[in-house]
Amino acid sequence: MSLTEIIARRIAAEGPMPLSEYMALCLGHPRHGYYMTRDPLGARGDFTTAPEISQMFGEVIGLALAQAWLDRGSPDPFCLAELGPGRGTLMADILRATARVPGFHDAMRLVLVETSPQLRAAQARTLAGRRADWADSPDGLPDLPLFLVANEFFDALPIRQYHRTAEGWRERVIALDQGRLVAALSPPVPLGIDAPPGTVLETSPPGEAIAEALGARLVRHGGLALIIDYGEWEGTGDTFQAVSGHGFADPLERPGEADLTAHVQFGALAMAAADGAAAAGGRVAAGFREQGAWLAALGIGQRAAALARARPDAADAIADALERLTHPDQMGTLFKVLALTRAGDPAPPGLAEAAP
Numbered sequence: 519m520s521l522t523e524i525i526a527r528r529i530a531a532e533g534p535m536p537l538s539e540y541m542a543l544c545l546g547h548p549r550h551g552y553y554m555t556r557d558p559l560g561a562r563g564d565f566t567t568a569p570e571i572s573q574m575f576g577e578v579i580g581l582a583l584a585q586a587w588l589d590r591g592s593p594d595p596f597c598l599a600e601l602g603p604g605r606g607t608l609m610a611d612i613l614r615a616t617a618r619v620p621g622f623h624d625a626m627r628l629v630l631v632e633t634s635p636q637l638r639a640a641q642a643r644t645l646a647g648r649r650a651d652w653a654d655s656p657d658g659l660p661d662l663p664l665f666l667v668a669n670e671f672f673d674a675l676p677i678r679q680y681h682r683t684a685e686g687w688r689e690r691v692i693a694l695d696q697g698r699l700v701a702a703l704s705p706p707v708p709l710g711i712d713a714p715p716g717t718v719l720e721t722s723p724p725g726e727a728i729a730e731a732l733g734a735r736l737v738r739h740g741g742l743a744l745i746i747d748y749g750e751w752e753g754t755g756d757t758f759q760a761v762s763g764h765g766f767a768d769p770l771e772r773p774g775e776a777d778l779t780a781h782v783q784f785g786a787l788a789m790a791a792a793d794g795a796a797a798a799g800g801r802v803a804a805g806f807r808e809q810g811a812w813l814a815a816l817g818i819g820q821r822a823a824a825l826a827r828a829r830p831d832a833a834d835a836i837a838d839a840l841e842r843l844t845h846p847d848q849m850g851t852l853f854k855v856l857a858l859t860r861a862g863d864p865a866p867p868g869l870a871e872a873a874p
């Protein structure tokens with residue numbers, strides 16, 4: 519049975535499903551889910567991420583994590599973790615860049631949080647020879663000081679979407695119309711939020727649950743979590759999208775064949791982390807900055823210059839990659855970093871000057 523049939527049968531039996539359920543099935547269905555069946559990254563895939571553009575991205579992030587580790591007294595042991603590591607490229611670059619930080623690799627326990635068997639295999643290939651553990655969710659991380667990175671992970675988590683209509687708030691659902699999947703709105707639901715008609719609100723319950731867990735872990739064990747993605751501090755309306763073959767696609771057309779994403783609301787994640795921290799009896803500090811300014815503060819310009827000196831033949835490609843990662847017209851301002859750390863701990867590298 520195809521995923522379209524599976525979804526259609528479920529709707530026929532149980533009624534229209536919230537967008538979050540549709541997204542979860544399209545991305546994570548064990549047999550047909552988008553991430554379960556393929557490696558979506560790279561020129562021949564559906565989208566290209568920062569670590570796939572250039573090694574410089576992971577190198578400066580690796581050094582930032584190592585600096586934060588040193589600033590916190592070089593805890594031994596500690597957990598180096600990544601959420602949604604894709605092909606393992608970012609982690610490979612982090613490990614190469616940190617190899618000469620005294621004690622860092624010896625104290626490190628590497629954990630990759632990944633649900634896709636395909637991508638776990640790709641990560642194992644990329645990190646060949648490294649000792650690493652895999653976990654299905656952040657709940658599987660060890661109780662250790664945590665130095666964590668997540669790039670383009672939170673945008674892939676299911677969202678719920680609410681539309682303010684003349685009748686009140688109605689939730690975006692996927693319904694059946696003469697056997698076809700269609701977008702529809704639920705009957706009015708009480709949200710207890712006032713907003714003008716036409717307003718669209720999005721929430722990511724799984725994203726917020728993960729941020730909450732990270733907040734609690736940071737209070738208990740210390741460390742730093744770097745969340746990098748496209749999005750804004752607050753919601754900006756309807757950001758649900760399907761991406762296929764490096765372009766936008768119809769999210770209902772071929773379930774499981776396109777990447778479904780939404781912009782990340784960093785403020786909601788920071789708030790959830792604060793809730794998790796409070797439940798653990800502490801507080802977190804949140805730094806927030808545009809990717810271009812942050813990478814520049816971490817020294818990506820100097821790294822590009824050094825690479826170009828070592829490889830004059832590749833100077834144009836290096837300059838190109840630097841521009842893609844940092845220029846405002848490219849990934850420099852759409853992408854942001856949210857850095858979470860225990861309140862009172864040293865400011866994360868590249869974010870000292872950014873207001874919490």
Ligand code: SAH
Binds near residue numbers: 567631
């Ligand atoms: N960070 C990588 C890949 C981004 S794609 C990069 O920057 O290139 C999103 C990644 O998150 C994939 O590895 C995907 O399999 C993983 N992923 C998506 N949903 C997940 C979930 N609910 N739990 C764990 N991993 C998930």
